[in-house]
Amino acid sequence: MSDHRDRGVVWLGAPSFPDAARGALKDTQLRANLRRATATIRDKRLAVASELDDWEQLRDAGAAIKRRTSRHLDRYLVQLEASVTAAGGIVHWAADAAEANRIVTELVLATGEREVVKVKSMATQEIGLNEHLAEAGITAYETDLAELIVQLGDDRPSHILVPAIHRNRTEIRDLFAAEMRHWGRPAPEGLTDEPADLAEAARRHLRSRFLTAKVTVSGANFAVADTGTVVVVESEGNGRMCLTLPETLITVMGLEKVVPTWSDLEVFLQLLPRSSTGERMNPYTSTWTGTTDGDGPRTFHLVLLDNGRTDTLADPVGRQALACIRCSACLNVCPVFERTGGHAYGSVYPGPIGAVLTPQLVGVENAASLPFASTLCGACYDACPVKIDIPEVLVHLRAEVVESGTGGAEAPAMRAAAAVLDSPRLLGAAQKAAALGGRALARHGRIGRLPGPLRGWSDTRDTPVPPAESFRTWWRKNREGER
Amino acid sequence: MSSRETVLGRIRAALADVPADEDPDDVPVPRAYRRRHTEPGEDVVALFAERVADYRATVTRTDRAGLPAAIAAALTARAAVRLALPDGFPVELLPPGDWQWHPEPLDVPELDALDGAVTLAAAGIAVTGTVVLDTGPGQGRRALTLVPDYHLCVIRAGQIADDVPEALARLDPTLPLTFVSGPSATSDIELDRVEGVHGPRTLHVIIVDPTRPDPEPS
Numbered sequence: 001m002s003d004h005r006d007r008g009v010v011w012l013g014a015p016s017f018p019d020a021a022r023g024a025l026k027d028t029q030l031r032a033n034l035r036r037a038t039a040t041i042r043d044k045r046l047a048v049a050s051e052l053d054d055w056e057q058l059r060d061a062g063a064a065i066k067r068r069t070s071r072h073l074d075r076y077l078v079q080l081e082a083s084v085t086a087a088g089g090i091v092h093w094a095a096d097a098a099e100a101n102r103i104v105t106e107l108v109l110a111t112g113e114r115e116v117v118k119v120k121s122m123a124t125q126e127i128g129l130n131e132h133l134a135e136a137g138i139t140a141y142e143t144d145l146a147e148l149i150v151q152l153g154d155d156r157p158s159h160i161l162v163p164a165i166h167r168n169r170t171e172i173r174d175l176f177a178a179e180m181r182h183w184g185r186p187a188p189e190g191l192t193d194e195p196a197d198l199a200e201a202a203r204r205h206l207r208s209r210f211l212t213a214k215v216t217v218s219g220a221n222f223a224v225a226d227t228g229t230v231v232v233v234e235s236e237g238n239g240r241m242c243l244t245l246p247e248t249l250i251t252v253m254g255l256e257k258v259v260p261t262w263s264d265l266e267v268f269l270q271l272l273p274r275s276s277t278g279e280r281m282n283p284y285t286s287t288w289t290g291t292t293d294g295d296g297p298r299t300f301h302l303v304l305l306d307n308g309r310t311d312t313l314a315d316p317v318g319r320q321a322l323a324c325i326r327c328s329a330c331l332n333v334c335p336v337f338e339r340t341g342g343h344a345y346g347s348v349y350p351g352p353i354g355a356v357l358t359p360q361l362v363g364v365e366n367a368a369s370l371p372f373a374s375t376l377c378g379a380c381y382d383a384c385p386v387k388i389d390i391p392e393v394l395v396h397l398r399a400e401v402v403e404s405g406t407g408g409a410e411a412p413a414m415r416a417a418a419a420v421l422d423s424p425r426l427l428g429a430a431q432k433a434a435a436l437g438g439r440a441l442a443r444h445g446r447i448g449r450l451p452g453p454l455r456g457w458s459d460t461r462d463t464p465v466p467p468a469e470s471f472r473t474w475w476r477k478n479r480e481g482e483r
Numbered sequence: 484m485s486s487r488e489t490v491l492g493r494i495r496a497a498l499a500d501v502p503a504d505e506d507p508d509d510v511p512v513p514r515a516y517r518r519r520h521t522e523p524g525e526d527v528v529a530l531f532a533e534r535v536a537d538y539r540a541t542v543t544r545t546d547r548a549g550l551p552a553a554i555a556a557a558l559t560a561r562a563a564v565r566l567a568l569p570d571g572f573p574v575e576l577l578p579p580g581d582w583q584w585h586p587e588p589l590d591v592p593e594l595d596a597l598d599g600a601v602t603l604a605a606a607g608i609a610v611t612g613t614v615v616l617d618t619g620p621g622q623g624r625r626a627l628t629l630v631p632d633y634h635l636c637v638i639r640a641g642q643i644a645d646d647v648p649e650a651l652a653r654l655d656p657t658l659p660l661t662f663v664s665g666p667s668a669t670s671d672i673e674l675d676r677v678e679g680v681h682g683p684r685t686l687h688v689i690i691v692d693p694t695r696p697d698p699e700p701s
Contacts, residue, residue, distance in 0.1 A: 033673070036673070036674075037673065037674050040674045041674065052517075052520060053517075054515070054516040054517045054520075057513070057515040057516035057517075058516045060513050060515070060516075061512055061513055061514055061515075061516055064510065064511060064512040064513055065512050067510055068507050068510035068512060071498060071501045071505065071507075071510055072498075072501075072505075072507045072510075073494050073498070074491050074494040074495055074498070075507065076507075077490075077491070077494070078491070087657070093485070093486040093487040093489075093490050094486060095486045095489050095490055095493075099486060143681070144671070145669045145671040145672070145680060146671035149671070162670070162671060162674065163671075164671060164672075165674075168673060169672050169673055169675075172672055195669075195672040195673065195675040195677045196677045198672055199669055199672070199677040199679065199680050200679075202680060203679070203680055203681060206681065207681075210681065211591050211592070211595060211630075224656065227656040227657065229656045229657075235667070235668050235669060235670070235680075236667055236668065236669045236680035236681050236682065237629065237667040237680060237681035237682025237683075238680065238681045240625065240629050240661065240681075240682055241629065241681050241682075243625075244624075244625040244626050244629060245591060245626060245629075245630075255490070255494075260507065262651065262656045263648070263651060263652065265651055266647050266648035266651050266652075267516070269647050269651075269662075270516075270646075270647050273611075277670065279664070280534065280610065280611040280612060280664070281608070281611035281612065281613050281662065281664040282664065283538070283663065283664050283665050283666065283667060283668050283682070284661065284662065284663060284664075284667070284682060285660075285661070285662035286625075286659070286660070286661055286662075287656065287659065287660040287662075288659045288660075289656055289657050289658075289659075292618070292658070292659050294624065295618055295624045295625055295626075295659055296624075296625060296659055304490070306490045306493065310490065310493035310494055310496075310497050311493075311497070313494060313497040313498065314496070314497035314498075314499075316500050319497075
């Protein structure tokens with residue numbers, strides 16, 4: 001076993017969240033794309049969730065099933081292994097990213113093939129599988145339209161559900177025209193930027209690839225312990241293509257994707273589509289149990305990935321993040337995500353869930369800015385279909401960051417603020433000073449960058465101008481006599 | 484130590500706060516959610532038809548006697564002539580005429596050259612507008628309803644479950660299942676929904692309902 005600290009969650013090591021966000025905040029195109037997209041999904045999600053008058057009961061059940069699973073994860077994984085094996089599948093255990101990459105690479109090489117088709121899998125992005133396969137001379141073709149856009153652009157996904165949410169149609173048209181030829185069938189001449197034309201170009205580009213591919217690498221939305229059934233939820237049919245036509249199917253799934261029983265899916269298949277795309281059901285859901293004679297792949301491998309998940313499990317507060325079903329509802333309601341986009345989080349898991357999951361997967365010392373990438377407004381908790389208390393975990397991780405001494409600009413500022421707020425005398429003095437100093441600093445009613453030690457805090461926010469007098473002063477002048 | 488033992492050991496160490504004698508059933512799962520989302524007496528078949536159509540699939544309702552004519556009308560409207568026919572599809576349901584029925588075995592290039600596929604279904608889900616295929620008689624391998632660009636699916640009214648819990652209880656998880664809710668679609672470009680990427684771009688569902696005497700195109 002390798003040192004489990006030596007694990008990959010691509011692509012941390014990028015700038016910290018405040019630095020990365022600064023660039024994103026200047027990108028007006030990005031912000032316009034994000035604002036339109038997140039508002040659209042938000043509205044659709046609310047509409048279809050409110051169709052079910054037992055939505056809260058479904059959330060309660062989903063949260064409880066995940067809680068039961070995580071508290072007995074060893075039992076359910078052993079049961080899943082037995083069920084999948086009995087159905088003709090082969091189960092592999094991977095302690096970290098390096099081991100998972102090695103297992104998948106060896107499985108592909110053993111088929112004699114040098115190309116694989118992939119259906120959207122966050123786990124394989126997390127471990128950097130495509131890059132690892134490339135080093136072994138294997139080309140991985142992403143088949144989800146958004147993933148294709150990301151791959152053609154040599155880009156990173158910026159959203160869990162809509163990875164290319166940061167690109168608009170004209171950018172995508174230009175990308176297809178310039179890059180498709182390097183990956184296979186070129187884009188047609190005179191390609192317009194109509195979404196229907198772009199989807200058609202993607203269909204033609206990938207068609208022969210699907211019909212000839214021998215090996216697939218997939219992710220999994222759920223895996224059922226008692227039956228060994230694996231579930232992939234999708235819209236385009238690229239999932240069905242990948243799961244059905246090739247001879248060898250290699251599925252990489254995080255340990256936490258296991259659910260106890262087949263009937264538990266009745267909860268998640270109601271919660272997931274409505275929470276993620278705002279549909280009553282996604283167009284295609286595929287389930288398979290091992291292999292089936294005469295239908296689909298002849299060989300099925302299931303790779304169970306740890307890569308920091310057991311460390312997350314060890315924290316009784318933080319472990320609830322493992323309940324995430326990757327619906328992305330928390331991203332779409334997050335005021336921070338809406339303005340920065342997903343890249344600023346420096347992780348394949350962006351947004352509120354990324355801000356709690358990534359630091360736990362890689363260790364808070366390696367992602368110390370992420371627990372601060374939130375306003376703690378609580379919208380993510382309200383939206384989460386499995387009731388992950390993201391604000392609670394954020395605050396818990398902030399405390400860990402502060403204790404570990406890896407905090408950013410906030411830590412000294414917050415310590416100073418705490419001292420001032422603790423003392424009415426100091427607070428009064430500070431407010432008076434702020435009223436004078438603040439008004440001197442303000443331009444157009446906002447303060448941009450603050451001076452001195454507060455600069456770090458103000459790097460990513462404007463500060464409202466302090467009022468001419470404090471509330472306490474105003475109260476004393478106007479209302480004190482009324483008590 | 485194998486990675487299996489390593490990972491299982493880490494999980495057990497991580498769960499030190501869980502009492503050793505706790506059983507999974509000791510963690511309560513409240514199941515207060517509804518098994519059904521329709522009201523008693525509500526027309527589940529009508530709801531199914533409405534919800535399938537809401538996905539921009541075409542829906543036709545007919546009775547048993549009208550089924551061959553309904554299939555013929557659908558295929559004529561589509562100009563679909565070369566059609567995959569899965570094992571176990573009742574030939575007596577097929578309309579007379581100049582259609583080319585291609586029975587299994589069909590390889591992928593052959594499937595790709597066809598105009599569409601005509602199948603039965605294993606179950607329907609009214610609330611979500613979903614048909615489910617389980618590769619049983621008349622449904623074919625998964626590739627049959629995937630590679631051709633047109634899927635005509637015949638479902639009996641009695642196969643339509645109210646909602647997801649009822650449907651899952653009817654289905655056999657050891658079979659490969661495909662849940663289909665409308666045609667292939669993507670919203671990846673500016674969240675603009677486009678029907679049809681890799682799966683069939685057109686889905687036509689014919690509901691065979693003994694309570695409905697007249698074929699009625701919708």
